[in-house]
Amino acid sequence: MSRPSAAERVSRFGTTVFSEFSALALKHGAVNLGQGFPDFDGPDAVKEAAQRAIRDGVNQYAITTGSKDLRQAISEHAARFYGQQVDPDTMVTVTSGATEAILDVILGLVDPGDEVIAFEPFYDSYDANITFIGAKARYVPLRAPDAQHAQWWIDWAELEAAFSPRTRLLILNSPQNPTGKVFTREELERIGALCVKHDVKVLSDEVYEHIVFAPAQHVRPATVPSLADRTVTVSSMGKTFSLTGWKIGWVIAPPPLRDAVQRAHQFVTFATASPLQTATAAALRLPDSYFQELTANYLARREKLLRGLREAGLPAHAPEGSYFILAEISHLGFPDDVAFCRHLVTQVGVAAIPPSVFYSPDHRHLGQRFARFAFCKTDGVLDEGARRLRDGLTKAR
Numbered sequence: 270m271s272r273p274s275a276a277e278r279v280s281r282f283g284t285t286v287f288s289e290f291s292a293l294a295l296k297h298g299a300v301n302l303g304q305g306f307p308d309f310d311g312p313d314a315v316k317e318a319a320q321r322a323i324r325d326g327v328n329q330y331a332i333t334t335g336s337k338d339l340r341q342a343i344s345e346h347a348a349r350f351y352g353q354q355v356d357p358d359t360m361v362t363v364t365s366g367a368t369e370a371i372l373d374v375i376l377g378l379v380d381p382g383d384e385v386i387a388f389e390p391f392y393d394s395y396d397a398n399i400t401f402i403g404a405k406a407r408y409v410p411l412r413a414p415d416a417q418h419a420q421w422w423i424d425w426a427e428l429e430a431a432f433s434p435r436t437r438l439l440i441l442n443s444p445q446n447p448t449g450k451v452f453t454r455e456e457l458e459r460i461g462a463l464c465v466k467h468d469v470k471v472l473s474d475e476v477y478e479h480i481v482f483a484p485a486q487h488v489r490p491a492t493v494p495s496l497a498d499r500t501v502t503v504s505s506m507g508k509t510f511s512l513t514g515w516k517i518g519w520v521i522a523p524p525p526l527r528d529a530v531q532r533a534h535q536f537v538t539f540a541t542a543s544p545l546q547t548a549t550a551a552a553l554r555l556p557d558s559y560f561q562e563l564t565a566n567y568l569a570r571r572e573k574l575l576r577g578l579r580e581a582g583l584p585a586h587a588p589e590g591s592y593f594i595l596a597e598i599s600h601l602g603f604p605d606d607v608a609f610c611r612h613l614v615t616q617v618g619v620a621a622i623p624p625s626v627f628y629s630p631d632h633r634h635l636g637q638r639f640a641r642f643a644f645c646k647t648d649g650v651l652d653e654g655a656r657r658l659r660d661g662l663t664k665a666r
């Protein structure tokens with residue numbers, strides 16, 4: 270008998286839900302509000318900086334921690350937006366997107382058999398990376414807004430109960446994909462106290478840091494005193510500059526933690542695309558007006574999609590950040606979110622993502638009452654999506 274080709278650590282990973290629904294969207298000519306990347310391009314100045322860098326010969330390996338200029342720009346950005354002091358030489362590693370950074374952090378800080386706490390619904394690479402290294406995930410579901418809670422909220426008793434002597438890392442994602450939750454300073458302080466009590470490190474995934482809608486405000490967890498010494502901040506340029514295909518990310522951490530992550534990074538990718546590092550430095554130095562405009566444009570898109578969803582009979586809580594909306598579908602009579610999303614893409618011509626896939630099996634039912642829609646799309650696409658939803662869903666009723 271021949272052995273299975275796939276190693277055990279990957280054997281339970283099939284095609285992702287994104288590939289499945291993108292293929293269905295293509296087949297049925299659907300408006301794709303499923304995938305979380307912009308259908309518009311990043312700033313010309315940044316693209317020109319990349320072209321210039323290639324022409325000027327910035328084409329060989331960068332040093333493994335990242336080009337000096339980009340590390341300096343990351344440090345300046347942290348000081349400008351969060352008043353955070355970052356030594357570019359000892360506290361920064363540049364990675365191939367936040368995706369690589371997340372793997373590097375887990376490789377660098379967690380041992381097989383350790384436990385990692387993460388909130389549900391989660392970004393799917395957390396679960397895969399925890400599995401890769403043979404650690405155990407402990408999931409704590411964020412609770413949906415209700416009569417007592419204006420925003421997604423944490424059941425503190427549940428969070429506290431998730432800590433054990435084996436807990437090594439807690440993963441935070443604020444603004445959160447897919448709930449749009451932005452963690453408040455008070456919540457972060459409370460999480461910080463628990464992490465201090467149990468001596469747990471934090472991976473803070475902040476890839477949506479510049480897509481936050483007032484009155485919500487992005488608080489960088491590393492700027493909360495109890496978290497400062499124990500937090501590895503992960504971010505990237507893809508969402509902020511609408512250039513998700515560039516895959517330039519970074520970690521910022523106190524030197525001993527940065528050192529642990531760097532040890533992993535040097536053998537995962539060693540270094541990442543040099544000319545795109547040069548251009549990312551230029552992007553991070555864009556004036557405040559760029560970042561303000563990005564938020565204003567996303568606010569207008571959020572309002573447009575919320576209106577479209579509500580008119581189609583899909584009530585939705587306005588996200589405080591990120592470019593995702595979870596719309597309620599439980600009143601429509603489908604067996605679950607996957608069945609609803611299949612119907613939507615094949616019969617209505619709109620692709621959305623069933624969020625139950627962002628929950629562990631025990632909590633999957635919590636995601637079945639929603640569908641995830643992305644609003645990182647141009648006005649014409651959002652309008653057409655809204656029209657199809659209105660026509661297709663109201664007709665069906």
Ligand SMILES: Cc1ncc(COP(=O)(O)O)c(C=O)c1O
Nearest residue numbers: 366367368392446476505507518
């Ligand atoms: C929460 C979250 N973290 C990380 C990533 C990956 O970022 P990058 O494209 O920089 O690897 C994404 C992309 O969708 C995300 O939503």
